[in-house]
Amino acid sequence: MGESAPTTAEEVASPAELAGLLDRHAYLCDDGLATACFLALRMGRPLFLEGEAGVGKTELAKTLARVLGAPLIRLQCYEGLDASQALYDWDFPRQLLHLRAAEAAGVADVARLEGELYDRRFLLARPLLRALETTPSVLLVDELDRADDEFEAFLLEVLSDFTITVPELGTIRAERPPVVVVTSNRTREVHDALKRRCLYHWLEHPSFEREVAIIRRRLPGAAGRLAGQVARAAQRLRERDLLKPPGVAETLDWTGALVALGARELDPGTAAVTLGAVLKYREDQQRVLAGGLEALLDGG
Amino acid sequence: MRDVTETMVGFARTVRAAGGTAGPERVQAMLAALDHLDVLDPSAVYWAGRLTLCADPGDLARYDRCFAAYFSGATARPGRRPPPAVVRRTALPGAPDGASGEPGAPEAAAASAAEVLRERDVARLTAAERAEVARLIALMDAGAERRRSRRFAPAPAGRLDPGRTVRETLRRGGETALLRHRAHRTRPRRVVLIVDVSGSMGPYADALLRFAHAAARSGGRAVEVFSAGTRLTRLTRELRHRDPDTAMAAASEAVPDWSGGTRLGEELKEFLDRFGQRGLARGAVVVIASDGWERGDAALLGEQMARLGRLAHRVVWANPHKARPGYEPLAAGMAAALPHVDDFTSGHSLAALEDLARLVAGAGRGDAHA
Numbered sequence: 001m002g003e004s005a006p007t008t009a010e011e012v013a014s015p016a017e018l019a020g021l022l023d024r025h026a027y028l029c030d031d032g033l034a035t036a037c038f039l040a041l042r043m044g045r046p047l048f049l050e051g052e053a054g055v056g057k058t059e060l061a062k063t064l065a066r067v068l069g070a071p072l073i074r075l076q077c078y079e080g081l082d083a084s085q086a087l088y089d090w091d092f093p094r095q096l097l098h099l100r101a102a103e104a105a106g107v108a109d110v111a112r113l114e115g116e117l118y119d120r121r122f123l124l125a126r127p128l129l130r131a132l133e134t135t136p137s138v139l140l141v142d143e144l145d146r147a148d149d150e151f152e153a154f155l156l157e158v159l160s161d162f163t164i165t166v167p168e169l170g171t172i173r174a175e176r177p178p179v180v181v182v183t184s185n186r187t188r189e190v191h192d193a194l195k196r197r198c199l200y201h202w203l204e205h206p207s208f209e210r211e212v213a214i215i216r217r218r219l220p221g222a223a224g225r226l227a228g229q230v231a232r233a234a235q236r237l238r239e240r241d242l243l244k245p246p247g248v249a250e251t252l253d254w255t256g257a258l259v260a261l262g263a264r265e266l267d268p269g270t271a272a273v274t275l276g277a278v279l280k281y282r283e284d285q286q287r288v289l290a291g292g293l294e295a296l297l298d299g300g
Numbered sequence: 301m302r303d304v305t306e307t308m309v310g311f312a313r314t315v316r317a318a319g320g321t322a323g324p325e326r327v328q329a330m331l332a333a334l335d336h337l338d339v340l341d342p343s344a345v346y347w348a349g350r351l352t353l354c355a356d357p358g359d360l361a362r363y364d365r366c367f368a369a370y371f372s373g374a375t376a377r378p379g380r381r382p383p384p385a386v387v388r389r390t391a392l393p394g395a396p397d398g399a400s401g402e403p404g405a406p407e408a409a410a411a412s413a414a415e416v417l418r419e420r421d422v423a424r425l426t427a428a429e430r431a432e433v434a435r436l437i438a439l440m441d442a443g444a445e446r447r448r449s450r451r452f453a454p455a456p457a458g459r460l461d462p463g464r465t466v467r468e469t470l471r472r473g474g475e476t477a478l479l480r481h482r483a484h485r486t487r488p489r490r491v492v493l494i495v496d497v498s499g500s501m502g503p504y505a506d507a508l509l510r511f512a513h514a515a516a517r518s519g520g521r522a523v524e525v526f527s528a529g530t531r532l533t534r535l536t537r538e539l540r541h542r543d544p545d546t547a548m549a550a551a552s553e554a555v556p557d558w559s560g561g562t563r564l565g566e567e568l569k570e571f572l573d574r575f576g577q578r579g580l581a582r583g584a585v586v587v588i589a590s591d592g593w594e595r596g597d598a599a600l601l602g603e604q605m606a607r608l609g610r611l612a613h614r615v616v617w618a619n620p621h622k623a624r625p626g627y628e629p630l631a632a633g634m635a636a637a638l639p640h641v642d643d644f645t646s647g648h649s650l651a652a653l654e655d656l657a658r659l660v661a662g663a664g665r666g667d668a669h670a
Contacts, residue, residue, distance in 0.1 A: 080450030187579035
């Protein structure tokens with residue numbers, strides 16, 4: 001797969017074309033997701049993605065960045081995340097150093113010194129500011145449900161007008177808004193006000209055929225038969241009652257592990273030694289082993 | 301384009317009539333999305349609407365129904381709301397009035413009457429006493445204990461605060477005279493209440509849900525409430541109404557399974573799968589209010605309680621029957637759950653609910669263990 005020239009958001013003519021571009025970067029998506037991404041680019045609206053862990057939400061943002069030849073700027077959310085970690089912060093050590101240097105040089109003009117201290121070069125851009133200042137860029141706000149709701153309200157403000165005000169410097173405006181992908185695992189309800197600004201897409205696990213295609217696309221080393229077997233087993237695992245049903249990420253890990261071991265097909269022996277690549281809870285492994293690995297594999 | 305707009309606005313109206321979120325802003329977004337797509341392609345129309353009119357996986361099935369109905373020519377019927385269940389206010393059949401076991405209550409002084417009321421089992425109250433207890437529960441402070449947050453606030457001592465120190469230094473023309481400090485702020489710990497509303501809990505469910513409402517009011521967004529019975533229902537939004545009676549009415553309408561059986565193990569599993577494991581239960585104080593009368597598999601309940609124990613900061617179990625003389629946790633479900641419970645309390649009377657509030661707030665922990 002040769003690297004194609006970066007495409008700008010305006011050049012993409014239709015969802016189908018975007019799907020093709022994503023495909024070229026080894027991300028296979030269906031009509032719904034392709035339409036969602038296409039509209040996000042065209043309408044300049046954030047794309048709000050929800051779905052089980054491992055269905056490819058984060059991966060989509062990464063691939064979009066590759067398609068657009070734009071840097072991916074990632075803001076990982078967590079409880080207690082605040083503006084100084086998401087927007088900007090002043091580089092205090094450098095400010096102090098500057099102060100000392102000025103002192104040593106005998107600068108007496110305090111007002112001027114203070115002006116210098118709040119110069120752009122002492123401002124540390126955190127992800128949101130960086131995304132606004134980088135054109136083009138893809139901003140990934142990952143796992144928003146982990147942040148507190150105060151942060152959500154704050155994010156709403158940034159995402160609605162794409163400007164950030166630094167009291168000492170003034171307002172910084174995005175030349176062109178970044179492409180924004182917000183992901184959530186639904187541990188907490190995200191405010192409707194934020195969702196309203198976004199295009200909402202619920203990402204499902206892929207169908208069997210699509211999952212086989214994804215495996216073959218991402219791991220060309222895997223034989224067609226192996227890809228089919230792994231995808232079938234993954235689909236069956238999702239029907240089981242597991243703590244963490246495997247996502248596409250786990251299916252790929254599993255296939256990768258099998259390929260690394262030189263396995264040509266998935267049989268009870270190879271499945272047993274690689275089970276840890278697809279099931280990440282001891283209880284899940286025990287449950288599957290108790291039911292017999294053959295039950296996962298029959299038919300192929 | 302004109303009739304496309306009309307058609308789509310009509311469609312949005314159908315979605316709204318069926319209970320979906322299709323406010324003007326969303327409808328605008330839908331029309332804007334269609335501007336970029338091929339309006340003659342049904343799939344494009346479907347996705348333009350779905351991406352803008354839905355905001356929740358729960359909306360998707362309704363959207364699909366509306367889409368199928370509207371674009372096949374038929375008009376979608378508005379979704380039928382389940383008939384509102386009335387919060388049970390009946391007393392236990394064996395105790396028709398509040399007189400049993402309380403001799404001399406009528407002539408007692410008002411203060412001591414309130415005192416007596418505090419200790420009385422809520423299942424044995426008259427309607428008037430019940431209303432009084434409801435009023436007292438609404439006044440209860442059931443806020444959570446606090447945990448350290450990542451954020452900082454200015455403090456007299458603690459870590460150095462470089463920002464404020466630099467600003468202070470600047471104010472003094474570069475003289476580092478005063479060091480400023482900051483310390484981690486604290487935030488309320490998350491509280492999750494799971495209230496069993498099955499038949500055997502009937503006399504207590506109302507009081508316990510009112511307690512949950514008081515907790516939600518004291519703890520704000522850090523409190524989540526679920527009802528359990530035969531189906532797990534998230535009641536957080538319903539209980540956010542300020543007025544206790546409005547909140548209770550909303551909750552009773554939302555709960556589909558009043559007075560049914562109990563499948564606590566399965567519901568706890570659903571709670572952990574859908575919400576708990578991903579964050580709601582992590583580091584939270586989880587209160588389960590149930591008599592542990594498990595109709596399902598007690599082993600499953602034990603397994604899920606062990607899981608919950610590993611996720612939660614503390615697990616409190618309130619069993620109203622615990623207060624009965626001679627109570628032993630013999631019900632299979634209760635016995636399976638107990639090893640994974642940090643605090644085992646009763647929650648059958650006003651006084652017991654006050655104790656529960658203290659436990660939620662992190663006081664007196666561990667001493668209630670049977």
